[in-house]
Amino acid sequence: MKIRHLRIFKTVCEEESVTKASEKLFMTQPAVSHAISELEDYLGVSLFDRISRKVYLNETGKLFLTKVTKLLDLYDDLDKNVKELEDNAVIKIGSCITIANFILPTIIGKFQGVCKSTPTKIIVDNARSIENMLCKNEIDLGLIEGVVYNEELERIPFSYYELVVACSNKHKFAKEKPITLSELVKEKLLLREKGSSIRDIFDSAMLLHDIRVNPSWTSVNSQVLIEAAKENLGITVLPRVLVENEINLGNLVEIKVNELNLSNINHIVFYKGKVQTNSFKELINIIKNSL
Numbered sequence: 001m002k003i004r005h006l007r008i009f010k011t012v013c014e015e016e017s018v019t020k021a022s023e024k025l026f027m028t029q030p031a032v033s034h035a036i037s038e039l040e041d042y043l044g045v046s047l048f049d050r051i052s053r054k055v056y057l058n059e060t061g062k063l064f065l066t067k068v069t070k071l072l073d074l075y076d077d078l079d080k081n082v083k084e085l086e087d088n089a090v091i092k093i094g095s096c097i098t099i100a101n102f103i104l105p106t107i108i109g110k111f112q113g114v115c116k117s118t119p120t121k122i123i124v125d126n127a128r129s130i131e132n133m134l135c136k137n138e139i140d141l142g143l144i145e146g147v148v149y150n151e152e153l154e155r156i157p158f159s160y161y162e163l164v165v166a167c168s169n170k171h172k173f174a175k176e177k178p179i180t181l182s183e184l185v186k187e188k189l190l191l192r193e194k195g196s197s198i199r200d201i202f203d204s205a206m207l208l209h210d211i212r213v214n215p216s217w218t219s220v221n222s223q224v225l226i227e228a229a230k231e232n233l234g235i236t237v238l239p240r241v242l243v244e245n246e247i248n249l250g251n252l253v254e255i256k257v258n259e260l261n262l263s264n265i266n267h268i269v270f271y272k273g274k275v276q277t278n279s280f281k282e283l284i285n286i287i288k289n290s291l
Contacts, residue, residue, distance in 0.1 A: 005039040006068050013057055013065050086277050090119045094130040094139040098239050110286050118279040128195035142269040146197030156268040158288050162240045163262035165255040168232035178256035188216040188234030190225040201264050202237050
């Protein structure tokens with residue numbers, strides 16, 4: 001049984017004549033009759049009474065017509081509005097914390113203004129977790145700070161930010177000239193967790209000098225580290241955008257460290273071969289032009 005058989009059946013019912021149905025369908029009369037016979041053979045029931053070379057829809061046929069009409073209406077609606085299904089499909093976005101704090105709200109606001117029918121779901125986590133979710137197809141697109149390790153992931157740079165080393169205005173380094181790396185690592189360090197792009201960038205810079213660090217504080221929350229640094233509990237390394245206000249207020253002081261230049265590139269990341277809907281492409285375009 002095919003949609004074609006159901007359309008022919010419905011047309012015969014509407015026209016109450018095989019001849020009229022064949023004219024409306026631009027088919028030969030024998031072809032229409034054959035299609036009806038095929039449908040009845042498949043179903044194992046008679047849908048028409050054939051009397052005096054005419055066909056009359058019987059009671060079984062009437063019940064079947066009710067179901068066929070509903071089915072064809074649904075099929076036609078699906079065929080007509082399948083594009084809307086694509087527009088209404090949710091886009092799942094994973095974002096690193098710093099991007100989520102300072103960039104993502106503006107991006108989503110612009111996107112919702114353009115693609116009003118496309119819902120979004122946002123997950124905020126560290127870089128490695130976002131990368132893992134992409135590889136498991138748990139999210140459609142990631143906004144990742146720093147290095148993207150999986151070669152099967154497409155990456156598009158769209159912005160960057162600078163990392164700064166900061167301490168309390170009461171710390172001994174607050175009024176000193178630039179310090180050395182060896183001086184820095186002797187101090188108590190307040191760092192983001194392993195797996196975060198901020199920590200990855202700092203650890204990578206240290207490894208270039210064959211230095212491994214053992215922080216006093218580790219946190220997934222940058223604000224916790226800022227407050228600890230303000231209380232002179234150690235030195236933190238965070239994006240400038242996060243600590244700039246505290247530096248301007250005088251609560252924190254930026255420390256210049258010789259041989260240390262830290263910056264993080266932000267990437268749009270998705271799996272190679274990912275089906276890109278129009279909404280998906282529009283989201284990427286908005287992100288690329290967000291700054």
